[in-house]
Amino acid sequence: MTQSPEISLTQxxxxxxxxxxxxxxxxxxERHVAQAxxxxxxxELFLEYRESEQIALDDGRIRNAGFxxxxxxxxxxxxxxxxxxxxxxxxSDAAIKRAVSTVSAAASNQGxxxxxxxxxxxxRLYTEVNPLQAMSLAQRSALLSAIDAYARRDRRxxxxxxxxxxxxxxxxxxxxxxxxxxxxxxxVRLNVAVVMESNGRRETGSHGMGxxxxxxxxxxxxxxxxxxxxxxxxxxxxxxxRPAPAGEMPVVLGAGWPGILxxxxxxxxxxxxxxxxxxSAFAGLLNQRIASDGVxxxxxxxxxxxxxxxxxxxxGTPTGRTVLIESGILRGFLQDRMNARLMxxxxxxxxxxxxxxxxxxxxxxxxIMLDGQHHRDEMIQSVKRGLYAVGFGGGQVDITSGKxxxxxxxxxxxxxxxxxxxxxxxxxIGNGPDALTKVEMVGNDLALDPGIxxxxxxxxxxxxxxxxxxxxxxxxxxxxxxH
Numbered sequence: 014m015t016q017s018p019e020i021s022l023t024q025x026x027x028x029x030x031x032x033x034x035x036x037x038x039x040x041x042x043e044r045h046v047a048q049a050x051x052x053x054x055x056x057e058l059f060l061e062y063r064e065s066e067q068i069a070l071d072d073g074r075i076r077n078a079g080f081x082x083x084x085x086x087x088x089x090x091x092x093x094x095x096x097x098x099x100x101x102x103x104x105s106d107a108a109i110k111r112a113v114s115t116v117s118a119a120a121s122n123q124g125x126x127x128x129x130x131x132x133x134x135x136x137r138l139y140t141e142v143n144p145l146q147a148m149s150l151a152q153r154s155a156l157l158s159a160i161d162a163y164a165r166r167d168r169r170x171x172x173x174x175x176x177x178x179x180x181x182x183x184x185x186x187x188x189x190x191x192x193x194x195x196x197x198x199x200x201v202r203l204n205v206a207v208v209m210e211s212n213g214r215r216e217t218g219s220h221g222m223g224x225x226x227x228x229x230x231x232x233x234x235x236x237x238x239x240x241x242x243x244x245x246x247x248x249x250x251x252x253x254x255r256p257a258p259a260g261e262m263p264v265v266l267g268a269g270w271p272g273i274l275x276x277x278x279x280x281x282x283x284x285x286x287x288x289x290x291x292x293s294a295f296a297g298l299l300n301q302r303i304a305s306d307g308v309x310x311x312x313x314x315x316x317x318x319x320x321x322x323x324x325x326x327x328x329g330t331p332t333g334r335t336v337l338i339e340s341g342i343l344r345g346f347l348q349d350r351m352n353a354r355l356m357x358x359x360x361x362x363x364x365x366x367x368x369x370x371x372x373x374x375x376x377x378x379x380x381i382m383l384d385g386q387h388h389r390d391e392m393i394q395s396v397k398r399g400l401y402a403v404g405f406g407g408g409q410v411d412i413t414s415g416k417x418x419x420x421x422x423x424x425x426x427x428x429x430x431x432x433x434x435x436x437x438x439x440x441x442i443g444n445g446p447d448a449l450t451k452v453e454m455v456g457n458d459l460a461l462d463p464g465i466x467x468x469x470x471x472x473x474x475x476x477x478x479x480x481x482x483x484x485x486x487x488x489x490x491x492x493x494x495x496h
Contacts, residue, residue, distance in 0.1 A: 021141065025185040025195035029060050029104060036105035042187060045106075046088075049113040050189035055091040055350055056116070057328060058187040060104060061369040064145055069176035070157035077176075078150065085369040090116040091351050098372045130192040131330040131350075131360070138317045138324050139225035141197035143181040148228040153177050156232055164207050164241050169249075171215070172208035177201070179228065186329040194329035200224075200320070200476060202465065203231040205240045209248040216254070216437075218247030223464040224318045247404070247423055250435045257424065257439035257493030263396045264441065264489045265427065267403030268389075269460035272479035275310065276380045277410045278417040278445035281470070283337050283345075284363075284375040285352035287412055294415035294446050295343060303343045304449035307385045310338040312347055314362060314378030320464040321379040321478030328364035328373050335361045337380075338449075349375045367473040377468060379478035385455025392454045392485040394430040400439060400491055401425045401432055415445035418492075440492035448486060456483035 030039045042058060050056045062084050069077040086109065087100040097119030099112035160175045180200040187193050202223030208215055220243040222231055231237065266274065287293035295303060304310075314332025316322050323332045328350050336344045348356070349364030352375055365376035393401065404423030410416065421439040425432045461480035468477040 021195040021197065022185070022193060024197075025183060028062055028183055029185055036103065037109065041106055042109065045109045045113050046187050047189050049088055049090050049116055053090045053092050053189075054354065056089045056189070058109070059087040059089070059327065059366070059369055060185040060187070061085055062183045063180065063368070064143065065178070065180040066145055067176060067178045068150065068153050068157065069174070070154075070161060071174050072172060073158070073161050075154055075157070083368065086112070087366070087369040087372065088112040088116055089372055090119070094351070094355055095119070096351070096372060100370045130188060130190045131194070131325070131328065134194070134325050134331040136324070138315060138322050140199060140227065142199065142227060144199045144201050144227035145179050145181055148232065153228075156237065160205060160237055160241055163238060164205075164245060167209070167245060169209040169211050170207050170245065171210045174206040176204045177228070177231070178223075184327070186325075186327070188329065192329065194325050196324050198323070199226060201226065201228055201231060203237060203240060205237075205244045207241075207244045207248050209245070209252055211252050214252060216248050216251035218244040218249070218251060220244040220247070221463060221465040224320050225322060226318050250423060251437060254435040254437040256495040257400075257421075257436035257491065258426070258495045259491055259493040261488050261490050263399035263427075264486045264491070265392050265396065265399065265401045266481070266484050266486070267401070268456065268458045268481060268483045270462040270479065271402060271405055272380065272382065272462065272481035273405050273466065274408070274417070274419055274441070275382055275481055276377060276466070276468070276477065276479045277408055277419070278415065278443070278448060279310070280312070280377050280380045281410065281412055282415060282445060283347055284377070285346045285348040285356060285358070286375050288346050289352050289356050292413050294413065298343050299345075301343055302341050303446060304338050304341040305452040306341045307455040308338055308341050308449060308452050309336070309383045310380065311336050311383065312361075312363065312377055312380045316379055316478070319379050319461070319478045320466060320476045321377070323362075323365075323378060326362045326364045326373070327366045330360055330362040330364060332362035332378055335363070347375045347377060349373055365475050367475055371473050374471065374473070376470060376475055377477050379461070379480065381459070381461070381479070382455070382481035382484065384457050384459045384482050387454040387456050387485075389456050389458060389483040392456065392483060393427055393432060395454070395485065396427040396430060399427040400436070401427050402439065402441065410445065415447070416443070417445060418442050436493070438494045442490040442492055448489065451487040451489075452484055453487050454485040458482045
């Protein structure tokens with residue numbers, strides 16, 4: 014059962030200020046925050062303790078195992094659009110004093126619109142129990158060995174890689190107005206990859222899953238066997254694949270993980286900092302049509318246990334469900350506190366940072382296209398010749414122009430209204446704003462990704478989620494290798 018904010022703060026104080034080796038008390042920290050932020054528009058002291066562990070098996074042997082702890086703080090002072098930021102890998106009176114001096118010099122008093130404190134979180138979205146304490150190294154090693162043995166029942170499997178990752182992050186956010194927020198964040202993930210060989214050809218398949226819960230959600234036999242089966246299915250499909258065609262053609266994107274294209278090609282362009290600075294392809298288009306009528310996109314950080322969800326963001330603001338696009342009309346942006354204040358817009362709870370060593374910025378949580386009315390088969394049957402893409406790997410996007418390139422890890426030809434041969438080497442090339450206008454059908458089969466997403470921006474990585482129903486685009490450029 015999740016705990017009240019008061020209990021969480023009490024536990025947080027014990028962790029940061031009341032340990033035998035604590036180097037600063039809460040009262041001293043609050044005085045430093047008040048001094049650093051006096052006359053400033055906004056800012057906070059962000060305290061973090063993090064435990065993380067990983068273990069990886071390759072070809073029947075444990076090749077890598079590690080455990081790490083991190084403790085530190087970041088102090089931020091904001092005046093206008095100027096930010097002073099200092100951090101240290103210890104939480105002590107001396108270190109925070111030095112940080113106060115640094116941020117005071119970087120963010121002189123030039124503001125004038127003091128930000129309102131964040132509202133209190135009403136619900137907690139995940140367990141606060143440390144998942145690293147629930148499963149021993151020996152148990153995790155045994156699980157990975159079982160995964161290896163299960164996959165090798167198929168004689169085509171020549172290599173198995175499996176790994177488990179766990180993390181527990183405790184944060185406390187202190188503001189000059191006296192508001193304090195604490196959060197305890199679990200995160201786990203299981204990954205499986207196999208290599209299959211048949212008739213001299215080798216192909217790979219992989220699957221991962223995770224979220225903000227303990228290891229029991231990925232270590233049950235039913236769950237991990239399903240992950241192995243999916244990785245093997247993908248590898249088997251790829252063994253029968255042919256070179257992908259090239260050219261412009263209709264594309265049907267599958268439900269769930271293909272929402273990563275939505276995240277990269279569109280979501281980043283709807284973050285507040287890019288729009289305030291007018292470097293986004295969507296800048297200046299608020300309340301204008303930017304997509305087909307059936308396209309509605311939300312960013313929802315409130316879904317329980319999801320990888321991208323947060324009870325509060327890294328500025329202490331409760332996350333929310335922000336409508337970005339409503340029936341094709343641009344309705345909002347993702348905002349942290351600074352950009353919302355400078356743009357005169359509401360804070361959305363999207364201020365996120367990788368760690369105490371990084372200042373927060375507007376970031377996505379779980380970015381989702383909502384259901385439409387069409388059935389997947391209806392979309393497939395409407396295509397004379399095209400591509401059905403259900404899995405994606407790496408990709409690139411230019412925020413200013415909206416241009417993107419994505420590699421499909423699992424895709425099929427559509428011929429005469431039927432899914433036919435699997436293809437390999439398909440690359441989807443397009444422009445985010447243009448692609449939104451080419452959505453012809455939106456399916457009724459909304460699915461979320463299995464909990465594997467990590468988003469990079471300005472050198473910072475944070476866990477995120479994506480989702481969408483099956484959608485049909487009128488056309489995209491496909492880069493392929495078929496002659």
